[in-house]
Amino acid sequence: MEKSPVLVAAVTLTGLIVLGFALPDWAQFLMTIALAKGLVSLGIVAGMRCGVVSFGQGLYFCLGAYTAGLMSRWTGVTDVFLLTFLSVIVAGGVGVIFGPLLSRYRGIFFAMLSLSLSMILFGALAKTTSLGGTDGVNVAAPTFAGYAPEGGALATALYLFIVTVTVIIGTVMRIVFDSQSGLVSLAVRSNELRVEYLGSSANGIVAVSYVIAAILGGVGGVVTALAIGHVDPEYAFWTTSGEFVFVAILAGYLSIPAVFVASIVLEVVRSFSNLYFPNTWQLVLGVFLLVVILVRPDGIGSIKLWRRRESAGAAEPSA
């Protein structure tokens, strides 16, 4: 029996909401950031399924974050739904511009080109004093369709927002990954020549995955900016992009929950090593990734518990 994605989504969402009320404030905040950043990594995973790894998702993360920061500063718009919508338009729009260009490249060229785009944004923002330069801008506290919570209530509202968004996007992406288009993506990853000779454009499929990743990057950025209350050019810096790639590789491309688990693991490791072993957390992360690659080369998503049957693989037609 296939589990219905909607049922899985409802159960997961309920669980996360209950969990949110049980968690201490710091952990709730950590979860909000981890899930928001997990969305960015999920975008990278969508690309990995077509065989490309974007090393520049900081670009879209940053665009989403600055959309939130600048809208509240210039127009006073603080509504989380409107800001999210706008960041989807901005990030998705930029993705539509660069997607067709990048989709002509593969491997290290794709990774480096995507990285260079994010570094251009980083450089431009750092030099633009009207946008705060390297200091960035503060982001006003968000409102929720007129509801304007403060302090702990605000953190909880944002947590509820991100878990809802995460579960919805996760469910949609599961459906997309399991769809005909999702299977064709895996075919592009395996053999582009065959895909072309069947009559579809491998570059087109890569471009679409890039636009999806851009949108997810924008959503992740807007929520992170609202949670932290501040954005700066570091959002587009290569180390930020590197962490998203780290999470995507840690998770592998088989499981969607694994992406968010990997993102949570990263945030937990970061918090604890900052607390107990300052300046060693890169070391900890490096060792961790090494172990995962040695033990689970397909990522922690290949652990049985999370591994949904990849499309038709093991399924026998019943009839």
Place this chain on the structure above:
Amino acid sequence: MNDIALETKNLVKNFGAVTAAKDVSIAVPAGAVWSLIGSNGAGKTTFVNMVTGYLHPDSGQILFQGRDITRLGPRTITRAGICRSFQIPQLCGELTTIENVLVAHAINRSATPSFFRRANETEEMGRALALLERFKIAEYRNRLMGELPAGVRKLLDIAMAMTGEPKVILLDEPTSGVATEEKFPIMDLVMEALSAEGVTTLFVEHDMEIVTRYSERVLAFYDGRIIANDAPNEVLSDPQVQRYVTGTPLTAS
């Protein structure tokens, strides 16, 4: 049936100093089954590559049902109705046999496959399985490409080409790399499927018994040129062909 399905006019293709095609002109009637012979490097694959848009000729023209397709790419040509198989099967290695067919069907349905229709829904699985059964490789449906015997890989490659419901198909060495005793069963299966659909067929082959048995006409390639274009027995008894292609004179059968 005198309609010409595929016509090439004076195709020329050079790779540096190597002439891979020189004045290649043919006209294949709809529904015909022709074979291409020639020693390694004679230009057979180059011909297939040019007709299917992977390579463009330096000069000359390719017409499909009277329409000029000389400058089109593989995608457009496939969708127009010319499909091919490969000398080295081009399969999706990370996918299972049936998933390869699901991919082919999905793309055949639309160049931009659905984002919401499940890849493995019952109807699609049934269709894919039926194709595998037709080629007698259904038992391998859940195997990855690396685990498939050579003959099965060849058949799957051809089966995937056929999902495009081609009007013209070009098979590049359908039986190469396959054990001798498997060659005839493979050709039987493939030719039966193709003739059922009335597909115009060109196949590249080194085994003269297969050429004689399955093709109505033979094109002999040498050094990028067609040195003979006639019925199998005529071509195989041609002294030039014997000298440059088959090597030894065939004793008349």
